[in-house]
Amino acid sequence: MDAFALTPANLAAIAAMAVATYATRVAGLWLAGRIPQGGRARAALDALPVAVLVAVIAPGAAAGPAEILATIVTIVAVLRLPLLAAVVVGVGAVVALRALLG
Template identity: 60%
Template structure:
């Protein structure tokens, strides 16, 4: 196997850039003083990312997934995140078995 030095250097540079930006984010986030709206925006990021990752698959796969998505969304208004995920997984498994 022949490895091109330019390609290897590009891969290593991208790995270093990725690592530095992730570590820098951890250091900078601890030092930020956020107002109420900014804090609310930061708190909304994890659920928004979760929805962005799950929604396309859940809503285009079939009826079991779509119904489980609706059940999970309703449960999410009352339960914490971990319990909501558990309800979502159990509901999709049961609905796949039934439908």
């Protein structure tokens, strides 16, 4: 049996994943309207992008010399650039340094 065949079970799985994706997005919008927009909640939401960036970068930072150097480049970029630009610089640094250093 081909795993990529368009069977009723595969269609049901795709439909279930689509419903789950839509439900999480709608639930996020619904919850966002009920979270207080000031004080500690605002501070926590403001810190969230940086926390996610650190969680993504930290495990890879110990993988080798290219990743360690890319982490340093990314930290400098985070301190000097907007977050999206820093992410782009960080990804570019990893790609370039892995190509150069192996």
